[in-house]
Amino acid sequence: MDTKVEASGFALSRRRAGGERREKVLRQVIAVIAERGYDRTRFADVATVSGVAVSTLQFYFGSREDMLVEALHRSIEEEVLALESSYRPESSPWERLVALVDRGLDPAAQITGKMLLEFWHASARDPQLRAVGAYLCQRYRQPFIDAIRAGVEHGSFRTADDPEDVVTVLNGILEGLIIPRVLEHDYYHVQQVRKIVMRTLAGLLDVSESVSTDG
Amino acid sequence: MDTKVEASGFALSRRRAGGERREKVLRQVIAVIAERGYDRTRFADVATVSGVAVSTLQFYFGSREDMLVEALHRSIEEEVLALESSYRPESSPWERLVALVDRGLDPAAQITGKMLLEFWHASARDPQLRAVGAYLCQRYRQPFIDAIRAGVEHGSFRTADDPEDVVTVLNGILEGLIIPRVLEHDYYHVQQVRKIVMRTLAGLLDVSESVSTDG
Amino acid sequence: MDTKVEASGFALSRRRAGGERREKVLRQVIAVIAERGYDRTRFADVATVSGVAVSTLQFYFGSREDMLVEALHRSIEEEVLALESSYRPESSPWERLVALVDRGLDPAAQITGKMLLEFWHASARDPQLRAVGAYLCQRYRQPFIDAIRAGVEHGSFRTADDPEDVVTVLNGILEGLIIPRVLEHDYYHVQQVRKIVMRTLAGLLDVSESVSTDG
Amino acid sequence: MDTKVEASGFALSRRRAGGERREKVLRQVIAVIAERGYDRTRFADVATVSGVAVSTLQFYFGSREDMLVEALHRSIEEEVLALESSYRPESSPWERLVALVDRGLDPAAQITGKMLLEFWHASARDPQLRAVGAYLCQRYRQPFIDAIRAGVEHGSFRTADDPEDVVTVLNGILEGLIIPRVLEHDYYHVQQVRKIVMRTLAGLLDVSESVSTDG
DNA sequence: CATGAATGAGACTTCATTCAT
DNA sequence: CATGAATGAAGTCTCATTCAT
Numbered sequence: 015m016d017t018k019v020e021a022s023g024f025a026l027s028r029r030r031a032g033g034e035r036r037e038k039v040l041r042q043v044i045a046v047i048a049e050r051g052y053d054r055t056r057f058a059d060v061a062t063v064s065g066v067a068v069s070t071l072q073f074y075f076g077s078r079e080d081m082l083v084e085a086l087h088r089s090i091e092e093e094v095l096a097l098e099s100s101y102r103p104e105s106s107p108w109e110r111l112v113a114l115v116d117r118g119l120d121p122a123a124q125i126t127g128k129m130l131l132e133f134w135h136a137s138a139r140d141p142q143l144r145a146v147g148a149y150l151c152q153r154y155r156q157p158f159i160d161a162i163r164a165g166v167e168h169g170s171f172r173t174a175d176d177p178e179d180v181v182t183v184l185n186g187i188l189e190g191l192i193i194p195r196v197l198e199h200d201y202y203h204v205q206q207v208r209k210i211v212m213r214t215l216a217g218l219l220d221v222s223e224s225v226s227t228d229g
Numbered sequence: 230m231d232t233k234v235e236a237s238g239f240a241l242s243r244r245r246a247g248g249e250r251r252e253k254v255l256r257q258v259i260a261v262i263a264e265r266g267y268d269r270t271r272f273a274d275v276a277t278v279s280g281v282a283v284s285t286l287q288f289y290f291g292s293r294e295d296m297l298v299e300a301l302h303r304s305i306e307e308e309v310l311a312l313e314s315s316y317r318p319e320s321s322p323w324e325r326l327v328a329l330v331d332r333g334l335d336p337a338a339q340i341t342g343k344m345l346l347e348f349w350h351a352s353a354r355d356p357q358l359r360a361v362g363a364y365l366c367q368r369y370r371q372p373f374i375d376a377i378r379a380g381v382e383h384g385s386f387r388t389a390d391d392p393e394d395v396v397t398v399l400n401g402i403l404e405g406l407i408i409p410r411v412l413e414h415d416y417y418h419v420q421q422v423r424k425i426v427m428r429t430l431a432g433l434l435d436v437s438e439s440v441s442t443d444g
Numbered sequence: 445m446d447t448k449v450e451a452s453g454f455a456l457s458r459r460r461a462g463g464e465r466r467e468k469v470l471r472q473v474i475a476v477i478a479e480r481g482y483d484r485t486r487f488a489d490v491a492t493v494s495g496v497a498v499s500t501l502q503f504y505f506g507s508r509e510d511m512l513v514e515a516l517h518r519s520i521e522e523e524v525l526a527l528e529s530s531y532r533p534e535s536s537p538w539e540r541l542v543a544l545v546d547r548g549l550d551p552a553a554q555i556t557g558k559m560l561l562e563f564w565h566a567s568a569r570d571p572q573l574r575a576v577g578a579y580l581c582q583r584y585r586q587p588f589i590d591a592i593r594a595g596v597e598h599g600s601f602r603t604a605d606d607p608e609d610v611v612t613v614l615n616g617i618l619e620g621l622i623i624p625r626v627l628e629h630d631y632y633h634v635q636q637v638r639k640i641v642m643r644t645l646a647g648l649l650d651v652s653e654s655v656s657t658d659g
Numbered sequence: 660m661d662t663k664v665e666a667s668g669f670a671l672s673r674r675r676a677g678g679e680r681r682e683k684v685l686r687q688v689i690a691v692i693a694e695r696g697y698d699r700t701r702f703a704d705v706a707t708v709s710g711v712a713v714s715t716l717q718f719y720f721g722s723r724e725d726m727l728v729e730a731l732h733r734s735i736e737e738e739v740l741a742l743e744s745s746y747r748p749e750s751s752p753w754e755r756l757v758a759l760v761d762r763g764l765d766p767a768a769q770i771t772g773k774m775l776l777e778f779w780h781a782s783a784r785d786p787q788l789r790a791v792g793a794y795l796c797q798r799y800r801q802p803f804i805d806a807i808r809a810g811v812e813h814g815s816f817r818t819a820d821d822p823e824d825v826v827t828v829l830n831g832i833l834e835g836l837i838i839p840r841v842l843e844h845d846y847y848h849v850q851q852v853r854k855i856v857m858r859t860l861a862g863l864l865d866v867s868e869s870v871s872t873d874g
Numbered sequence: 875c876a877t878g879a880a881t882g883a884g885a886c887t888t889c890a891t892t893c894a895t
Numbered sequence: 896c897a898t899g900a901a902t903g904a905a906g907t908c909t910c911a912t913t914c915a916t
Contacts, residue, residue: 465900496901497902498902498903499901499902499903499904500900503900
């Protein structure tokens with residue numbers, strides 16, 4: 015997988031000094047960003063949390079920006095990797111989709127949600143980050159697209175639309191629902207929403223209710 | 230309408246000095262935030278764009294935070310107002326929904342999208358802003374809920390779900406699709422996506438295809 | 445005279461905020477540079493000496509570099525201006541030259557010497573500064589050239605060389621002697637050196653001893 | 660020669676570790692100083708140029724200051740040594756002087772010129788460096804003084820001045836002309852200047868034109 | 875002999891804010 | 896009503912230096 019990333023050209027140019035400790039600190043950077051936000055994450059914050067001197071952070075990552083970007087990148091990267099391995103290959107296409115959607119709606123993934131929000135926000139003004147984002151997004155979409163294609167071929171799904179566009183809408187739902195989850199809006203009812211999303215998906219792919227409601 | 234806002238308790242405490250000019254500058258603040266982002270909008274930026282001295286901005290708005298919050302609030306407020314008047318009262322429930330969704334998907338509303346992203350992002354860390362957000366969000370949802378309720382009563386919609394939850398999902402879609410629109414991801418195809426969203430909505434409300442496909 | 449400078453294109457682009465106080469501080473910057481050297485002059489040093497906050501210095505001058513360059517420029521500029529008015533117009537060419545040389549050898553002009561050394565040193569690596577230096581140098585040379593030309597025309601000087609080149613050598617002497625003066629080398633004997641320089645000059649211009657030895 | 664230096668008391672206290680490699684690096688330090696200037700020469704610069712780790716440089720030279728001073732010292736020292744052996748002992752006094760002056764005016768010695776400028780500049784604030792400088796300067800002057808004394812004794816020169824003072828002025832010229840050379844001022848014409856300097860010198864020592872103009 | 879890791883001191887710079895006018 | 900002057904707080908960054916290997 016790493017090879018793929020390298021090949022994508024987004025691998026960070028300089029892997030600066032530091033071994034395990036650097037890796038550990040990087041995790042902490044992610045945590046701090048999730049808590050304080052990208053723009054408000056200072057060297058000092060990370061230094062406090064990690065117990066590492068500010069100058070050491072610079073030694074590890076170069077500049078503040080570099081540190082933040084690497085953490086953001088790494089965080090999203092891992093989410094995508096997790097998604098890519100979130101279902102068993104032998105599952106039916108529908109089961110795979112259900113697993114993917116459930117992961118996308120997972121109410122426990124608060125940090126992931128916050129990091130995504132940070133990523134979108136930061137990308138909106140940073141072309142380079144946006145490029146990375148486009149690449150990661152494409153990988154995020156792929157498992158969905160694959161599952162739908164498999165279902166269509168297998169005959170269990172039927173749809174007049176391009177699976178790509180279906181996934182665009184489906185991801186739209188999953189990403190859009192991150193907002194009320196992260197902001198903890200109280201009109202957001204996990205169970206009911208999940209049911210409706212599943213039914214919607216079933217409708218889009220013309221899957222019988224009996225199959226779809228067991229999730 | 231203003232009364233409503235006042236009643237909500239979110240009206241800014243001090244309506245500071247400055248008449249028309251203040252109003253004009255406020256627009257410019259919105260523009261600057263949309264372009265540079267909330268956190269990166271400095272007094273100096275607004276001063277440059279508006280040609281007003283920094284100290285005058287402070288005179289108008291109080292602190293930087295006050296200025297930003299007011300601009301954010303105002304911007305979202307206006308979007309909500311626009312939404313609330315985006316359909317003719319005599320329209321059928323389905324027509325109303327279509328109008329609302331079309332507004333939500335409007336590819337021209339780049340600035341609105343960016344401001345929403347800013348709002349979500351800022352809200353994630355500011356409880357007060359989040360409270361305002363919850364209130365605005367509720368108002369944003371209301372026209373959708375009303376339309377669905379009207380359709381159900383009128384007999385043109387049928388659904389086992391609580392209209393509130395349906396709207397949660399529907400808004401999820403609309404908000405989620407803001408992301409690829411703002412970030413200009415190229416997998417986002419307006420027309421196809423619109424069609425799928427409409428069909429999804431029709432499916433959820435058990436509206437016959439013939440009606441739904443005319444939009 | 446100021447017009448001339450403006451016309452030369454070297455006038456500093458932004459005359460930043462601050463009135464008299466700024467001017468006063470600028471003097472102090474010069475003093476600090478003369479004492480500590482260009483590269484070692486920090487905002488903090490000037491702040492301490494002038495009693496002005498560091499941030500105010502930035503407010504006045506922009507950046508550290510801008511502050512230093514302006515001080516350097518101003519300092520040399522003034523020396524040139526002083527030189528240009530160091531003799532009475534009605535003096536004989538020889539008297540004018542003597543006045544110019546005496547000013548160049550003035551043992552009291554320690555600060556000027558140090559600033560010149562700073563200027564040369566800084567110019568060696570800063571093309572922009574070097575351009576300013578070339579311009580100032582030209583103006584520095586002019587009075588010497590004028591005096592020699594006047595003497596030649598008047599018949600009191602005779603030389604086979606281009607006055608420009610004579611001045612190059614003459615200025616070489618004056619500038620070269622700044623070194624032992626500034627470094628306080630003890631082999632430097634003001635009176636003897638002055639006499640030799642004058643005699644040298646007299647020799648170059650074929651002026652009779654009787655005239656030259658009265659200085 | 661080395662003995663002489665030791666005797667002078669300026670030998671660097673600790674001749675630190677590192678054999679040939681150290682020597683090679685020292686050359687590179689000189690080059691870096693000539694290019695970047697004394698104050699702006701960092702360990703990192705030398706490390707980059709030499710391919711030696713920063714910590715190794717410290718191991719070689721001690722502190723940054725030590726490294727810079729040693730390089731400066733070495734550089735000037737070598738120039739002096741070169742000067743001391745720049746003429747053949749059997750030459751006539753005038754020939755010796757001409758050789759010395761020609762070396763002083765050598766337009767190819769850009770690095771030497773820059774290093775001298777660095778030395779003067781650094782000396783202006785560092786008493787210890789100034790002491791070294793005074794010693795080196797004295798040695799620099801000696802060959803000139805010797806030549807003049809020899810000429811006077813031999814009867815080919817005649818002067819009412821102390822040869823020491825004549826050398827002060829002569830060196831003043833040579834050093835002063837380094838400035839336009841290093842700064843590449845375009846009014847500096849090597850050939851014409853050389854001729855004038857030679858004639859000046861001939862005048863000071865009462866040497867007949869016929870002898871002096873052959874250089 | 876040589877080096878990488880880690881760090882503290884010190885500098886510049888940005889920016890919101892206060893104050894006098 | 897509006898502004899310029901002045902400043903303190905806070906952050907990033909550079910760099911020499913110490914230490915363990």
